[in-house]
Amino acid sequence: MTSKAYRKNFAEIRWNPIPEWRKVPQGTTSRGLYFIPDIQPYRSPIDGSIVSSRQKHRDHMRAHGVIEVGNEKPKPAKYKPLPPVADDIRAAAAMLEQGYRPAPRETFNPNEFD
Numbered sequence: 001m002t003s004k005a006y007r008k009n010f011a012e013i014r015w016n017p018i019p020e021w022r023k024v025p026q027g028t029t030s031r032g033l034y035f036i037p038d039i040q041p042y043r044s045p046i047d048g049s050i051v052s053s054r055q056k057h058r059d060h061m062r063a064h065g066v067i068e069v070g071n072e073k074p075k076p077a078k079y080k081p082l083p084p085v086a087d088d089i090r091a092a093a094a095m096l097e098q099g100y101r102p103a104p105r106e107t108f109n110p111n112e113f114d
Contacts, residue, residue, distance in 0.1 A: 038053055038054060039051075039053065039054055039057060044060060046060075046064050046066065047064070
């Protein structure tokens with residue numbers, strides 16, 4: 001059912017022609033619904049039986065306790081708390097205050113291995 005505003009203002013609507021980029025080219029079929037066909041029968045690598053439909057495929061997988069790679073449900077990531085670092089920072093600051101200086105690091109020379 002159309003809205004009251006649409007019916008009231010129908011005469012005032014500017015009906016522009018369809019832009020070229022939205023038109024379906026001549027000789028092609030229009031877009032529509034797409035139905036995924038059923039799977040072709042195949043021989044199971046698990047027990048050698050013939051699986052002839054998607055439902056039988058799902059039942060077969062469930063009966064043998066296997067999953068298809070890529071179709072498993074993602075597991076939520078487990079939060080792993082970080083170790084406390086406050087004591088390490090305090091100890092490092094105290095070492096610096098007492099005059100500790102780390103040894104200079106060896107620099108990498110990319111031409112060394114030519």
